[in-house]
Amino acid sequence: MSTWNLRKVEKELKKSFEDDSEVDLLAILKKNSFLFYPLYSRKYGIQPNFAEVSFAGKMRCDFAWLNDNSGGPEWVLVEIEKPKMKLFSKNGDPSAELNHAVEQVKSWDRYFRENPSEKSRIFGAVSRFKYILVAGSREDWSSEKAIKWRAYHNDNYNIEIRSCDIFLDAIKLANNKFEELWSFEENPISLKDSQLEKYWQEYGYMDIFRKVL
Numbered sequence: 154m155s156t157w158n159l160r161k162v163e164k165e166l167k168k169s170f171e172d173d174s175e176v177d178l179l180a181i182l183k184k185n186s187f188l189f190y191p192l193y194s195r196k197y198g199i200q201p202n203f204a205e206v207s208f209a210g211k212m213r214c215d216f217a218w219l220n221d222n223s224g225g226p227e228w229v230l231v232e233i234e235k236p237k238m239k240l241f242s243k244n245g246d247p248s249a250e251l252n253h254a255v256e257q258v259k260s261w262d263r264y265f266r267e268n269p270s271e272k273s274r275i276f277g278a279v280s281r282f283k284y285i286l287v288a289g290s291r292e293d294w295s296s297e298k299a300i301k302w303r304a305y306h307n308d309n310y311n312i313e314i315r316s317c318d319i320f321l322d323a324i325k326l327a328n329n330k331f332e333e334l335w336s337f338e339e340n341p342i343s344l345k346d347s348q349l350e351k352y353w354q355e356y357g358y359m360d361i362f363r364k365v366l
Contacts, residue, residue, distance in 0.1 A: 155331065156338045157185050163324045170317065173237040178317070179204075179215060182233065187327055187337040191319040192231065192285055194220060199336045201352070204343040206230070208275055209264045216343065217276075221358045225280025225366065232258050234288035236317040245298035251288065258284050258312050277353035278362035284312045291318040 162185050169177035182188055183204050193199055202218040220227040232254060239248045247255075265272050265282065272279040294303060294316050303314045326333060344352070353359045 156341045157187065157327075159324070159327050162188075163328075166320060166324060170236040170321075173235050175233065175235045178236065178320075179233055182216070182320070183343040186341055186343065187334045188320045188323045189216070189218075190323045190326060190334065190337065192229075192287075192315065193218075196333065197336045199340060201340040202343050203346055203349045203352075206275070206346050206349060208261075208271060209268070212261060212264060213346075214261065217349075219276075219353070219356075220283070221356075222280075226276070226278050226359060226362055227281050227283055228276050228279050229283045229285060230258075230261055231285045231287065234286070234317075236290065238289045240289045240293045241296070241299055241302075245296070247302060254286055254288055255306060255310075255312065258286055259310060262311070273363070273366070275349070277350075277359045278366040280362065280366060282311070284310075286312055286314045287317055287319065288314070289316055291316040 162181065165177070165181050166188070169181060186202060189202060190196065200219040200221060202216050204216055205213050206217045207213040214230040215233045216231040218229050220229060234250070234254050238250050238254075240251050241247055262282065262284065265279075293299065294314075306312045306314060353363075
């Protein structure tokens with residue numbers, strides 16, 4: 154039996170897209186970790202994700218998780234925006250909403266560069282951050298200017314930008330090749346921000362890096 158009610162998840166996900174509701178989309182993501190499948194660089198033996206991780210008082214990312222690489226802990230910080238968010242004007246200029254979203258992610262990077270001790274306090278140890286922004290539709294990201302703009306921010310600001318369609322891709326995978334999701338079944342929902350410190354304190358992988366980073 155499936156860990157998740159795929160038919161219900163698909164219905165709710167499509168409804169959040171139709172309503173262009175970031176709030177509803179976030180609520181669905183918190184309850185269904187497999188929707189993050191396209192964003193995990195390693196699909197098996199995944200670490201759990203944490204929702205609404207706060208830092209610097211008013212700042213927070215929507216989701217975060219650890220890539221426990223052999224070269225050191227890479228923490229992935231994710232910002233989710235509306236599925237139908239306007240991305241570019243007719244002349245190809247980025248919208249105010251898109252610029253705001255990107256600046257928000259950049260502010261995380263600036264904060265941790267200026268406050269290195271906070272990295273250890275919140276995440277235990279960090280060798281590097283990976284930033285992901287999920288916004289808008291795949292169709293809106295398909296123009297030549299949009300592709301070049303996205304590549305520029307990936308190369309220069311370490312921000313991987315994806316469309317919200319990736320969550321629909323995860324639904325298709327779940328319906329056709331559910332066995333691919335076994336690792337996500339072990340971590341089926343998002344954990345709370347308050348559980349993050351206990352997680353890395355108890356994870357033996359982090360011990361050596363907490364001493365040297």
